Amino acid sequence: MSPADALDDENTFKILVATDIHLGFMEKDAVRGNDTFVTFDEILKLAQENDVDFILLGGDLFHENKPSRKTLHTCLELLRKYCMGDRPVQFEIVSDQSVNFGFSKFPWVNYQDSNLNISIPVFSIHGNHDDPTGADALCALDVLSCAGLLNHFGRSMSVEKIDISPVLLQKGSTKIALYGLGSIPDERLYRMFVNKKVTMLRPKEDENSWFNLFVVHQNRSKHGSTNFIPEQFLDDFIDLVIWGHEHECKIAPTKNEQQLFYVSQPGSSVVTSLSPGEAVKKHVGLLRIKGKKMNMQKLPLHTVRQFFMEDVVLAAHSDIFNPDNPRVTQAIQNFCLEKIEEMLENAERERLGNPVQPGKPLIRLRVDYSGGFEPFSVLRFSQKFVDRVANPKDVIHFFRQREQKENTGEEINFGKFITKPSEGTTLRVEDLVKQYFQTAEKNVQLSLLTERGMGEAVQEFVDKEEKDAIEELVKYQLEKTQRFLKERHIDALEDKIDEEVRRFRESRQKNTNEEDDEVREAMMRARALRSQAEDAASAFSAEDLKSIDLAEQMADDSDDSITAAANKGRGRGRGRRGGRGQSSTSRGGPQRGRGDWIKKRWYVYTMEYYSAIKTDNIMPFAATWMLLENVILSEVSQKEKEKYHMRSLICGIQKPKTKTNRQTKTKLK
Numbered sequence: 001m002s003p004a005d006a007l008d009d010e011n012t013f014k015i016l017v018a019t020d021i022h023l024g025f026m027e028k029d030a031v032r033g034n035d036t037f038v039t040f041d042e043i044l045k046l047a048q049e050n051d052v053d054f055i056l057l058g059g060d061l062f063h064e065n066k067p068s069r070k071t072l073h074t075c076l077e078l079l080r081k082y083c084m085g086d087r088p089v090q091f092e093i094v095s096d097q098s099v100n101f102g103f104s105k106f107p108w109v110n111y112q113d114s115n116l117n118i119s120i121p122v123f124s125i126h127g128n129h130d131d132p133t134g135a136d137a138l139c140a141l142d143v144l145s146c147a148g149l150l151n152h153f154g155r156s157m158s159v160e161k162i163d164i165s166p167v168l169l170q171k172g173s174t175k176i177a178l179y180g181l182g183s184i185p186d187e188r189l190y191r192m193f194v195n196k197k198v199t200m201l202r203p204k205e206d207e208n209s210w211f212n213l214f215v216v217h218q219n220r221s222k223h224g225s226t227n228f229i230p231e232q233f234l235d236d237f238i239d240l241v242i243w244g245h246e247h248e249c250k251i252a253p254t255k256n257e258q259q260l261f262y263v264s265q266p267g268s269s270v271v272t273s274l275s276p277g278e279a280v281k282k283h284v285g286l287l288r289i290k291g292k293k294m295n296m297q298k299l300p301l302h303t304v305r306q307f308f309m310e311d312v313v314l315a316a317h318s319d320i321f322n323p324d325n326p327r328v329t330q331a332i333q334n335f336c337l338e339k340i341e342e343m344l345e346n347a348e349r350e351r352l353g354n355p356v357q358p359g360k361p362l363i364r365l366r367v368d369y370s371g372g373f374e375p376f377s378v379l380r381f382s383q384k385f386v387d388r389v390a391n392p393k394d395v396i397h398f399f400r401q402r403e404q405k406e407n408t409g410e411e412i413n414f415g416k417f418i419t420k421p422s423e424g425t426t427l428r429v430e431d432l433v434k435q436y437f438q439t440a441e442k443n444v445q446l447s448l449l450t451e452r453g454m455g456e457a458v459q460e461f462v463d464k465e466e467k468d469a470i471e472e473l474v475k476y477q478l479e480k481t482q483r484f485l486k487e488r489h490i491d492a493l494e495d496k497i498d499e500e501v502r503r504f505r506e507s508r509q510k511n512t513n514e515e516d517d518e519v520r521e522a523m524m525r526a527r528a529l530r531s532q533a534e535d536a537a538s539a540f541s542a543e544d545l546k547s548i549d550l551a552e553q554m555a556d557d558s559d560d561s562i563t564a565a566a567n568k569g570r571g572r573g574r575g576r577r578g579g580r581g582q583s584s585t586s587r588g589g590p591q592r593g594r595g596d597w598i599k600k601r602w603y604v605y606t607m608e609y610y611s612a613i614k615t616d617n618i619m620p621f622a623a624t625w626m627l628l629e630n631v632i633l634s635e636v637s638q639k640e641k642e643k644y645h646m647r648s649l650i651c652g653i654q655k656p657k658t659k660t661n662r663q664t665k666t667k668l669k
Contacts, residue, residue, distance in 0.1 A: 013091065072140065104142070240263075247278055305362055
């Protein structure tokens with residue numbers, strides 16, 4: 001009798017464990033579009049066949065924060081198909097459900113709802129892909145929870161202190177304290193652990209008789225000094241940690257010798273990046289718990305698309321390749337062709353006897369061409385495999401080891417500080433923003449905004465589509481700095497103002513809680529603006545386009561042209577000074593003319609800035625930020641500018657006396 005069979009009785013919990021399902025990943029791809037749905041169907045079928053008590057998901061059920069209708073519809077269809085029925089649930093919840101599910105409109109577990117017939121309850125935390133956002137802080141899991149198909153737990157409403165209250169489950173004599181913590185930005189959670197702001201509450205009675213199971217969705221591997229959560233931060237009374245977010249399958253529990261608990265990393269159920277960790281065979285886990293004993297059984301997933309990867313270093317084959325040979329490129333191409341054919345043959349052999357597995361595999365050959373070799377045309381080479389692989393455009397990847405060169409010039413080599421992420425590494429825009437400004441020269445460093453605040457605002461803009469995030473952060477910081485200068489009665493001297501602004505910024509950087517409050521307030525403003533604009537048409541009107549054309553023409557014309565445009569009385573504050581006071585609008589209300597132009601420029605510049613960070617092409621955007629800074633400051637009250645002679649509160653950049661900067665400076669006087 002196996003250890004698993006010995007545990008099976010009326011006192012044993014049987015739990016199907018899975019993480020990072022990423023429903024909707026590449027759903028528009030003709031070949032891979034249904035992969036996530038087919039595998040999710042298999043996972044739910046495994047739960048039904050193994051007669052589990054409940055399903056436990058460790059975050060990222062959806063790939064997008066706002067899943068498509070197709071994705072949401074398919075998820076609802078599958079959950080209804082497999083998780084509803086007359087089969088009785090054999091365990092009970094003995095904790096206060098209004099605490100466990102207090103953020104829900106229906107604060108109780110779904111199988112106890114008299115209007116529903118649930119046979120397999122699903123418990124899930126949210127991940128970083130499907131986390132709550134927007135003015136109401138809702139996510140796709142809340143839709144499923146409201147429909148009665150899923151129990152969303154582990155949600156924290158506070159960014160200052162987290163109290164994790166367990167869902168207490170009991171089946172016969174076995175008792176489980178189920179803790180959950182949905183995804184939180186790693187740096188913030190790291191700091192909260194360090195400051196002892198995270199507390200795991202324990203049952204009041206017989207606390208040692210409970211099996212403590214903790215589900216978390218954070219970086220486990222180290223991506224920086226604070227961009228991960230060390231296992232040592234977790235309490236030592238925990239028995240088992242289900243760790244989501246990491247995609248490499250390490251589902252067999254490993255013991256942490258310092259804290260004496262076990263960690264299981266189920267990994268993803270779909271290949272979302274062509275990296276070595278994703279090439280590991282995918283599994284879900286069948287967890288059995290009886291008393292304080294547990295057993296994790298690996299269940300292989302048969303519907304996951306095959307993925308084969310191999311690395312080739314050309315310099316290691318000196319007997320075959322000579323960079324001085326004029327026909328070496330053709331020899332390299334033939335060599336790569338043989339390698340890919342071998343991987344395709346291996347895929348065909350493994351697929352025999354498994355009719356449910358997708359026919360076209362994922363193939364990736366990484367070729368290091370360091371040592372004087374030249375790559376061949378990947379596009380032409382990939383056309384040979386269009387009908388044989390699922391990723392013909394990504395079959396081969398050329399890379400070269402970066403050579404270490406001595407920097408003899410005075411100019412900073414930004415490539416040394418902002419390194420391109422390796423394959424499979426999650427790109428964190430806030431880290432790149434912070435890294436760039438910390439290592440940049442003095443004349444391109446921020447003097448009002450903080451690197452972390454700017455990074456989080458850009459991330460909200462890109463990942464959560466909060467289009468007003470950066471603009472609201474800038475406005476909030478400007479207002480706060482102006483209030484600070486007024487309260488201190490600073491003399492109208494540029495040097496003194498700059499010094500006070502610098503001190504004010506440094507004090508905010510030291511007070512991390514205050515900085516969090518600032519970012520949170522700015523994001524709330526942005527979400528409120530987005531909510532007000534949801535009913536408006538997203539397309540620009542002809543009048544809006546005319547405003548943009550006029551604004552761009554004003555930026556290119558001379559000072560005389562700008563004055564002439566103002567005197568023509570275009571209206572709505574688009575002129576230099578004319579009619580500005582008559583057409584002013586309240587903060588947060590609808591803005592027209594130049595205000596619209598500023599918002600749209602913010603949108604364009606930030607997307608370009610984010611792309612530049614990803615490609616290490618950051619230097620050309622110094623001028624962009626200078627121009628953007630002047631445009632925003634032109635919206636500040638003229639009275640305030642005359643009083644304080646505020647020349648720049650966003651960037652401390654020394655501007656060259658170009659035509660454009662002279663024009664902008666004229667407008668600020």
